[in-house]
Amino acid sequence: MSAQLIDGKSIAESLQSEIAAKVEARVAAGHRAPALATLLVGDDPASHVYVRNKRNACVRTGIRSVPLQFGADISQQQLLAEIDRLNADPDIDGILVQLPLPAQIDTTTVIERIRPDKDVDGFHPYNLGRLAQRLPVLRPCTPYGVIEMLKRSGESFYGRRAVVVGASNHVGRPMALELLLAGATATICHRFTRDLADEVARAEIVVAAVGKPGFIRGHWIAPGATVIDIGINRLDNGSLCGDVEFDVARERAAWITPVPGGVGPMTVSMLMQNTLTAAATR
Numbered sequence: 001m002s003a004q005l006i007d008g009k010s011i012a013e014s015l016q017s018e019i020a021a022k023v024e025a026r027v028a029a030g031h032r033a034p035a036l037a038t039l040l041v042g043d044d045p046a047s048h049v050y051v052r053n054k055r056n057a058c059v060r061t062g063i064r065s066v067p068l069q070f071g072a073d074i075s076q077q078q079l080l081a082e083i084d085r086l087n088a089d090p091d092i093d094g095i096l097v098q099l100p101l102p103a104q105i106d107t108t109t110v111i112e113r114i115r116p117d118k119d120v121d122g123f124h125p126y127n128l129g130r131l132a133q134r135l136p137v138l139r140p141c142t143p144y145g146v147i148e149m150l151k152r153s154g155e156s157f158y159g160r161r162a163v164v165v166g167a168s169n170h171v172g173r174p175m176a177l178e179l180l181l182a183g184a185t186a187t188i189c190h191r192f193t194r195d196l197a198d199e200v201a202r203a204e205i206v207v208a209a210v211g212k213p214g215f216i217r218g219h220w221i222a223p224g225a226t227v228i229d230i231g232i233n234r235l236d237n238g239s240l241c242g243d244v245e246f247d248v249a250r251e252r253a254a255w256i257t258p259v260p261g262g263v264g265p266m267t268v269s270m271l272m273q274n275t276l277t278a279a280a281t282r
């Protein structure tokens, strides 16, 4: 049996239409359009796809995009001064600093400088802490997108065994917190996990967030499982692939997300949602 594909791209598009309607209603009620400032430092080629997709999503939802670009040699102090300016600007609702940053800049210092109520990435310790305490405000876009995608495909979480592979601050950890909030039994696996194949084989929901092409072997997947692939790996031939050995996994899973066209577009839609939320709670 071959798994059903979860069409993240089309779910993300429906979500953007709903966000567009809400933005339009706000504007009709006399508010200005929500505004998102994005700060791109240097030019990491991998950032371009994401930046382009964000720009398109802003156009589709009616969110005002304020793109700011800086040379790779900008000092930390200069970048922090930009954030301070945007923090204080009443016409800006959301601030996103594209990661990774060049080596002279300390990422934690930068993230912690963004006002929590403008932190549309949901990376600030305030927002992660709120999620950990079941009181989410601005939620990290990728994990939030995975939950929204599964809800909209009619999947339930209560009591289900979910295994997240990857324990990063921005994806794996908040993913486990989201699954826990949704009622799943959440396990996080990482580089010191002793028997990864066993952990994955026990999972009814597998979420891969490793950043290594084909790292999750298809034969590990339990028959009938739901497989969510967060990996976005660019191969030498220019194509994108996920962390899951897709062709084998899809013959065992009941539901699986493709790469591209799965979680990536959902991340972008949740960024639009967070920007709208930030504007509405201003």
Ligand SMILES: Nc1nc(=O)c2c([nH]1)NC[C@@H]1CN(c3ccc(C(=O)N[C@@H](CCC(=O)O)C(=O)O)cc3)C=[N+]21
Pocket: 047, 049, 050, 053, 096, 097, 098, 099, 100, 121, 141, 232, 240, 259, 260, 261, 262, 263, 264, 265, 267, 268
């Ligand atoms: N502060 C910050 N926040 C982020 O959320 C963030 C970041 N920095 N740095 C880079 C990563 C990567 N990321 C992507 C999100 C969506 C797609 C995406 O839309 N992918 C599509 C497009 C594929 C294509 O057209 O090639 C897909 O998977 O179908 C890609 C990459 C967000 N990131």
